[in-house]
């Protein structure tokens with residue numbers, strides 16, 4: 001099974017096994033990391049699943065949609081690596097992906 005690597009808010013790095021086809025948000029949550037509120041359940045309307053994705057993997061990710069872009073614009077922590085994890089579909093090509101949980105917005 002492929003894995004991703006997740007850096008939590010306290011700086012710990014954990015490896016998580018994922019099933020291709022699931023979202024990054026699901027993989028992180030089901031992997032036992034409970035730092036993402038994911039309040040909307042993954043329908044791209046809350047931005048509480050914000051993560052930073054290693055730029056080395058950027059070309060393998062689906063493009064940011066207008067809805068995702070709009071929600072990310074509301075975060076004080078947005079940067080070039082920002083994604084909403086519920087909008088990132090995991091594939092075999094993303095094995096080894098390094099993700100950092102973004103700080104919570106106030």
Ligand code: FES
Pocket residue numbers: 025037038039040041042043044045046047048049084085086087
């Ligand atoms: S869980 Fe709400 S936008 Fe991702």
